[in-house]
Amino acid sequence: MADLAKNWPVAVNAAAGVVLAGFIGWQFISGGADSAGTPVVEAPVIETPAEEPAPRGLADIDGARIAAADAEPGNWLSHGRTYDEQRFSPLDDINDGNIGELALAWSLDTYTTRGLEATPIVVDGIMYLSLNWGVTIAVDAKSGSEIWRFDPEVPGEWGRYGCCDVVNRGVAVWKGRVYTASFDGRLFALDAADGSVVWEVNTIPGPPYTITGAPRVFGDKVVIGNGGAEYGVRGYITAYDTDTGEQAWRFYTVPGDPALPVEHPELEAAMPTWKGGEWWKIGGGGTAWDSMVYEPESNTLYVGTGNGSPWTREIRSPGGGDNLYLSSILALDADTGRMKWYYQTTPGDNWDYTATQPLMLADIEIDGAQRKVIMQAPKNGFFYVLDRETGKLISANPFSTTTWASHVDLETGRPVETGEGEFGHATAFVLPSANGAHNWHPMAFHPGTGLVYIPTQDIAGIYSLSEQWKNEGTYTPKENWWNTGMDWTAYIDAITALPEVPMEKGYLKAWDPVTGEARWQAEYPAPLNGGVLATAGNLVFQGTADGYFHAYKADTGERVWSQYIQTGIVAAPVTYTVDGEQYIAVLAGWGGVNIVSGDARTSAAAKYGNEGRLLAFKIGGGGELPQLALRDQSIPDWPALTADEATVRQGEIAYTQYCMLCHGALAISPGVTPDLRRMGENIREHFQDIVRGGILSDNGMASFADLVSEEDVEAILSYIQKRALEDKARGEPTN
Known part of the structure; x- marks a missing residue:
């Protein structure tokens, strides 16, 4: 008034x-x-005085409101708060002067035990967010009480199709509706008042496609990509009408069968960059499984694309070529889906160096001139600054250890490879690994400091070509299973040959996008830590794999606050206000890519289990974080091993191919899924029924009868038994 x-x-x-x-x-x-x-x-x-605006309806968000998000900083209206996805909040009631008084306001049990990756949306005191499988909830942002819950009822056996857990990164809100995607590829429009379904549409042809990313919404269109490149799918992005669910446009990221007409003209230009091979039979890849950012001014949707299928170009495109539009940033007309420009970060990608990591728009001064840029820190280890109007490369500097390339040529825009990344017929150790120098975990930009805060890590990758390809020059893909073209047994043999498995490091790096250097960094004992939030209170917040939630001074990197959560955090925090009080909220629940690559030695999930919780903090909060019970980490007694060496080796190979991706290398679970060394006698007796019979499919443990025989299952059990006996004799830590 x-x-x-x-x-x-x-x-x-x-x-x-x-x-x-x-x-x-x-x-x-x-x-x-x-x-x-x-x-x-x-x-x-x-002259009649201007009327007071009519009260807003529930979740009454449109493009004008998102574009003006800074006018209402107490809300978090879209995935990155604003359309530019900088994940910076102008709120400063919580600041580096009073951060010591920050305490828990409330916590909400999510009743999940898998990875929680969503960024909540907060609109007028109500929080909307997604959990595992695409379950979506609305929560009172002041009290933490659940208002409604929507369960898409994804069949549990669909969990087999996820490369990296059954996660979901969030929802979009638009004109009274909540848009959310299920793990099995359906897109829903829900009524924001009660979570009832307004419409749903199936966005995929079937398994092994999945959806783990958050939709984006603009101009009465909701856009979603998909995942599944490891399994052999073809990537695409689709826009749907927000009111009806009708398809508006679709952009395929890689060409299909050359014998068929192309779906749109951009694929005509891409086709010559795929040389030889039959990539279309193995999908081709290029899935847009995470990053998208919309710019209203130019009506452009920027999309990051993923790795090839298979990973190695030697199989999918043996004649070479850049394989467009893999590992690229695409600028698309938001109305039509037609491409304005593209930039490929890793031409002919061989290492799963996706460019699906978060994209961010900013206006920054470079060489005395204000530039409209788009920034990304993809898996390959270089931080890219591009002119977002033209796609021209401005700078690309390594923000982590990179052995596969020495630098990026600013004239050509191409990386200069060292040759150390070539693995051909030998096993190669390469940095970064397929986990990336930076994975999907959101970064943040602080306009006051001019710094981008990036969750990074140093993890060595071990690459070796498929034995079938090396021996026969052919490759037979497996239906509904990983088809990377890699020899995972060589990976395990390389680890086993080491005197001890090396510890991997994680970092939070404050990166100057103008100078191309780190201003400061915080080091962690484990990689793959959580997303980042920056605020005008001169603060940066991040959760970690080992169960902490930290705050740092944005300008200096001084750690000024920590809370032990007992649960690993991979999601990014948000901040908002209700009734004049500022809150910081984050989902705690470890998982995602950690289901494959996490380290049990530093995992809070291995110690306490992985009970998911939504946590909110405020100055003077009086809440008490419930204490989780320590998990029994002891290995039970196993009988003496009677299987011969050949059987155990058969089991090791089969375990590595089919079990390791969920249950961990060397049969050591990072803590998200069951550690098979700790199987009780009852589970061992029903091992065949579980692995081949699928009696636990409702829990996400699908049948693998199409991939492993009864003999294989017995051999796998023998290998697990061997590993259990070894580690028990070694004195595994117990509680």
């Missing part, structure tokens, strides 16, 4: 300068004089 009152006109009689009491808002205008000389005063013109 105060702002409206400032704009109300003050009524003044222009002729006499008289303000009539009781008629504020009336304006008297002199009409001259009549023939007798008597002044004539025209009837007053009434």
Whole structure:
């Protein structure tokens, strides 16, 4: 009302300068004089004060409101708060001066035990977010009480199709509806009031496609990509009408069968960059499984694309070529889906160096000129700054250890490879690994410091070509299973040959995008830590794999606050206000790529289990974080091993191919899924029924009868038994 009152006109009689009491808002205008000389005063013109805006409906968000998000910093209206996805908040009630008083306000159990990766959306005191499988909830952002819950009821056996857990990174909200995607590829429009389904559409042809990313919404269109490149799918992005669910456009990221017509002209240009091979039979890849960012000014949707299928170009495109549009940033017309420009970060990608990591728009000064840029820190280890209007490369500097390339040529825009990344017929150790120098975990930009805060890590990758390809020059893909073209047994043999498995490091790096250097960094004992939030309170927040939630000074990197959560955090925090109080909220639940690559030695999930929780903090919060019970990490007694060496080796190979991706290398679970060394006698007795019979499919353990025989299952059990006996004799830590 105060702002409206400032704009109300003050009524003044222009002729006499008289303000009539009781008629504020009336304006008297002199009409001259009549023939007798008597002044004539025209009837007053009434100017009606501007009406108060009608109360907003629930989740009443549109493009204008998101574009003006800084005018209401107490909300978090879209995935990265604003369309530019900088994940910076102007709120400063919580700041580096009072951060010591930050305490838990409330916690909400999510009743999940898998990775939680979503960024909550907060609109007018209500929080909307997704959990595992695409389950979506609405929560009172002040009290933490759940308002409604929507379960898409994804069949549990679909969990087999996820490369990296059954995660979901969030929802979009638009004009009273919540848009959310299920793990099995369906897109839903839900009524924001009660979570009821308004419409749903199946976005995929079937398994092994999945969806783990958050939709984006703009101009009455909702856009979603998909995952599954490891399994052999063809990537695409689709826009749907927000009101009806009808498809508006679709952009395929790689060409299909050359014998068939191309779906759109951009694929004509891509086709010559795929040389030899039959990539279309193995999908081709290029899935847009995470990063998208929309710019209203130019009506452009920027999309990051993923790795090839298989990973190695030697199999999918043996004649070479850049294999467009793998590992690329695409600029698409948001209305039509037609491409404006592209930039490929890793031409002919061989290492799963996706460019699906978060994209961010900013206006920054470079060489004395203000530039409109798009920034990304993809898996390959170089931080890219591009002109977002033209796609021209401005800079690319290594932000982590990179052995596969020495630098990026600024004239050609191409990386200069060292040759150390070539693995051909030998096993190669390469940095970064397929986990990336930076994975999907959101980074943040602070306009005050000019720094980008990036969750990074140093993890060595071990690459070796498929034995079938090396021996026969052919490759037979497996239906509904990983088809990377890699020899995972060589990976395990390389680890086993080491005197001890090396510890991997994680970092939070404050990166200067202008100078191409790190201003400061915080080091962690484990990689693959959580996403980042920056605030005007000179603070940066991040959760970690080992169960902490930290705050740092944005300018200096000084750690000024920590809370032990007991659960690993991979999601990014958000901040908002309710009734004048600022909150910091984050999902705690370890998983995602950690299901494959996490380290049990540093995992809070291995110690306490992985009970998911939504946590909110405020200054002077009086909540108490419930204490989780320590998990029994002891290995039970196993009988003496009677299987011969050949059987155990058969089991090791089969375990590595089919079990390791969920249950961990060397049969050591990082803590998200069951550690098979700790199987009780009852589980061992029903091992065949579980692995081949699928009796636990409702829990996500699908049948593998199409991939392993009864003999294989017995051999796998023998290998697990061997590993259990070895580690028990070694003295595995117990509680």
